[in-house]
Amino acid sequence: MSSLNIPIYLDYSATTPVDERVAAAMAECLTMQGNFGNPASRSHPFGWKAEEAVETARRNVAELIGAVPKEIVWTSGATESDNLAIKGAAEFNQKKGKHIITMKTEHKAVLDTCRQLERDGFEVTYMDPLENGLLDLEAFKKEIREDTTVVSIMHVNNEIGVIQDVAAIGAITREKGIIFHVDAAQSPGKVAIDVDAMNIDLLSLCAHKVYGPKGIGALYVRRKPRIRLEAQIHGGGHERGMRSGTLPTHQIVGMGESFRIAREEMAAENERMRALRDRLWDGVKDMEEIYLNGDLEQRIPGNLNISFNFVEGESLIMSLKDIAVSSGSACTSASLEPSYVLRAIGRNDELAHSSIRFTMGRYSTEEEVDFTITKVREAVEKLRELSPLWDMHKEGIDLDSVEWAHH
Amino acid sequence: MAYSDKVLDHYENPRNVGVLDKDDPNVGTGMVGAPACGDVMRLQIQVSEEGIVEDAKFKTYGCGSAIASSSLVTEMVKGKTLDEVAEIKNATIAEELALPPVKIHCSVLAEDAIAAAIADIKAKREAQSSQKESA
Numbered sequence: 001m002s003s004l005n006i007p008i009y010l011d012y013s014a015t016t017p018v019d020e021r022v023a024a025a026m027a028e029c030l031t032m033q034g035n036f037g038n039p040a041s042r043s044h045p046f047g048w049k050a051e052e053a054v055e056t057a058r059r060n061v062a063e064l065i066g067a068v069p070k071e072i073v074w075t076s077g078a079t080e081s082d083n084l085a086i087k088g089a090a091e092f093n094q095k096k097g098k099h100i101i102t103m104k105t106e107h108k109a110v111l112d113t114c115r116q117l118e119r120d121g122f123e124v125t126y127m128d129p130l131e132n133g134l135l136d137l138e139a140f141k142k143e144i145r146e147d148t149t150v151v152s153i154m155h156v157n158n159e160i161g162v163i164q165d166v167a168a169i170g171a172i173t174r175e176k177g178i179i180f181h182v183d184a185a186q187s188p189g190k191v192a193i194d195v196d197a198m199n200i201d202l203l204s205l206c207a208h209k210v211y212g213p214k215g216i217g218a219l220y221v222r223r224k225p226r227i228r229l230e231a232q233i234h235g236g237g238h239e240r241g242m243r244s245g246t247l248p249t250h251q252i253v254g255m256g257e258s259f260r261i262a263r264e265e266m267a268a269e270n271e272r273m274r275a276l277r278d279r280l281w282d283g284v285k286d287m288e289e290i291y292l293n294g295d296l297e298q299r300i301p302g303n304l305n306i307s308f309n310f311v312e313g314e315s316l317i318m319s320l321k322d323i324a325v326s327s328g329s330a331c332t333s334a335s336l337e338p339s340y341v342l343r344a345i346g347r348n349d350e351l352a353h354s355s356i357r358f359t360m361g362r363y364s365t366e367e368e369v370d371f372t373i374t375k376v377r378e379a380v381e382k383l384r385e386l387s388p389l390w391d392m393h394k395e396g397i398d399l400d401s402v403e404w405a406h407h
Numbered sequence: 408m409a410y411s412d413k414v415l416d417h418y419e420n421p422r423n424v425g426v427l428d429k430d431d432p433n434v435g436t437g438m439v440g441a442p443a444c445g446d447v448m449r450l451q452i453q454v455s456e457e458g459i460v461e462d463a464k465f466k467t468y469g470c471g472s473a474i475a476s477s478s479l480v481t482e483m484v485k486g487k488t489l490d491e492v493a494e495i496k497n498a499t500i501a502e503e504l505a506l507p508p509v510k511i512h513c514s515v516l517a518e519d520a521i522a523a524a525i526a527d528i529k530a531k532r533e534a535q536s537s538q539k540e541s542a
Contacts, residue, residue: 312445314470318410318418338445349443386424386474388449388466389442404441405519 008368011324012209012361013158013186013303018254019211019362025257026213029053029250039247040238050249057256064259065184065203066194067220073239074252077217078185079109080232081204082152084219084243085181086113088229089150089202090122093179097147098122101140104344105129106154110183114152131346132295133162141172150179155193156186159341159357160294161303163191170199179227185209185217189262190270190300195220201227207251211362212258216251219243269362274301276360276369283373287380289393291351293342302360307342307351310390311383316356319379323372326357350389350399410471411505417475422482425464427451432531437523440516446473450520452484452492454528460484460492465520472510476500476517484521493525 009017018026029035029050039054041047058069075081090100102114104126114124125143130136135153144151151173156163166182173180181202187193188210195203206217221227221242235244281304284290289309308316313327338352347355358372384390389399410418429436433454440447446469453462463481467474479500484492497514500506506514 310468312469312473314445315418315474318471349445353442353445386421386466387468388438388447389468391426391466399442404443404447405439 003365003367004371006322008323008371010358010360010364010368010372011326012364013161013357013359014326015208015214016211016361017363018213019258019261021261022212022254022257026250026254029253035249035253037249039249040236050247053249054247054252057252057259060256060260060263061205061218062220064188064193064263065205065220066196068223071195071220071223073219073221073242074247075217075219075243076215077208078107078183078204078206079217080243081206081217081219082107082109082181082183083113084229084232085202085204085221086110086150086152087117087232088242089179089181089227090117091230092228093149094122097145097149099125099145099148100150100152101125101127101143101148102152103127103129103135103154105133105157105159105341106152107158107183107185110152110154129345132298133157133160133293133341133345134295134298135164135169137165137168137172140169144172144176144178148176148178150181152181152183154183154186156184156191156300157294157341158186159339160305160345161186161300161359162294163298163300165298166200167198173201174199186300188259189266190273190302192266195222202229207255207258210258210262213251213254216248216255218255270301273360273364276364276366277301277304279366280304280358280360280369280373283369284376287377290380291347293345293347293351293355302364304358305342305355306358307347307355308380309351309354310387310393311354311380313354313356315383316354316379319383320356320372320375323375325359327355413479413504414472414475414506417478417504418471421465421474421478423462423464423478424466426466427453427462427464432535433528435524435526435528435531437520437525437527439519439523440469440473442468445469446513446516448473448477448516448520450477450480450517450524452524452528454489458489460487460489469516470510470513472504472506472513473516475504476506476513477520479503480517480521489525489528492521495521 037046037050039050058072061072062069118124170180179201182200183204185206201222203220208214238244291307293305317327338349342352427434435452438449448467451464452460455461463484465477465481467477497518500514500517
């Protein structure tokens with residue numbers, strides 16, 4: 001076990017470490033000897049050189065999603081991209097209509113942006129997912145109205161890893177002339193994106209889920225047919241007026257390099273992730289009363305979201321102190337609310353409270369997975385010994401029939 | 408979130424985990440909380456004829472602080488009279504375990520569990536004495 005680095009990181013969907021190749025490229029854009037210039041400086045070579053590095057990065061990002069470089073707008077991350085895309089498109093097109101469609105399982109960056117638009121007089125439809133986490137296309141078609149201007153659906157869900165059929169959604173929105181925004185924060189390097197084939201008009205990206213740095217992202221904005229946005233941040237007119245602010249060369253170079261590596265290594269990495277994911281699932285799936293959340297097939301490799309019934313998620317995480325994972329139970333906040341994503345796919349509160357998300361990545365190993373299997377089995381067994389609900393389950397009592405004192 | 412050493416100690420080495428016979432006339436059982444809220448505590452006390460708590464057992468579904476709170480309570484109640492046990496307040500539990508504000512509800516739940524267990528044993532004893540009187 002000496003090769004194991006404790007604690008083991010299995011939370012790659014929260015963020016990834018920066019790849020060493022990426023860090024090296026970034027480090028070259030900071031100091032006096034490096035490429036530190038302002039890419040907007042037109043009057044000297046410091047600016048020209050920085051601009052060149054930014055444009056190389058733009059090409060790398062564009063290539064991964066089948067776009068042209070001019071369609072890439074740098075932002076501070078996927079949250080800002082979501083805000084710019086949804087608010088920007090909804091506001092620009094408000095004379096045409098004020099109706100937006102999204103899903104209940106979207107990231108908060110989309111949901112809270114939509115809530116804000118509701119306060120500003122827009123109307124938003126929040127679609128329920130099917131039990132496997134996917135959008136019901138027939139139900140979706142029925143929600144489209146004359147005044148629907150923007151549809152925002154995420155590509156890969158951050159909690160359960162399911163992949164929406166964005167091509168099918170894009171075919172529908174294109175036919176209806178509706179702007180289609182996709183939050184693809186979790187996709188790069190894990191699932192192929194082709195904005196033309198998928199008829200995507202706006203696509204949010206970030207670097208820190210794909211071994212790039214935090215604090216940098218991009219929004220793809222389609223040029224043909226041209227999508228116009230109301231800018232949300234005003235200033236020097238950078239990024240064709242869509243997002244003002246001095247471009248952070250080192251961050252952009254980092255994102256470009258991480259996307260270049262993702263493009264080159266995606267196929268091999270996915271194969272390895274799938275093997276690790278299957279190894280972990282095979283190691284625990286015979287346990288009693290465990291449930292896989294989200295579709296197993298329509299899912300990125302590297303994500304397992306499992307509910308361990310009759311065990312509370314936060315205490316399970318506490319038991320797994322040598323393993324960094326995340327829980328769908330937000331008991332640490334005062335709200336005591338279980339995951340809204342798991343609730344939306346129809347999991348009851350108990351199962352939502354009992355969930356753990358394992359996400360593997362570039363530096364995960366078989367040894368780490370095997371260690372995790374052992375620890376998870378031990379922890380669940382220990383906590384079930386402590387659980388009155390497990391006792392009741394073993395006695396054959398239906399927990400739904402019990403009258404609980406809700407507090 | 409960092410846990411206090413006391414919470415970690417009770418979580419890793421929980422005291423008095425187990426089950427007493429809930430049909431035993433000398434056992435009071437209190438079960439509080441709800442699975443949907445993320446915590447359920449079952450506290451059981453075995454009470455002598457003289458009203459002294461001789462044994463206590465618990466099982467808890469919940470976060471580490473909920474488990475630690477109930478484990479601590481089983482230690483606190485032993486050897487006390489029912490009246491003394493009824494005096495144990497959530498603030499004492501929270502202070503002893505150094506619970507952060509977001510975890511105060513765990514100590515409140517533990518206090519509720521004590522109250523429920525006392526109510527159960529008292530109800531059993533009253534039922535017994537009224538049976539004796541009618542007999």
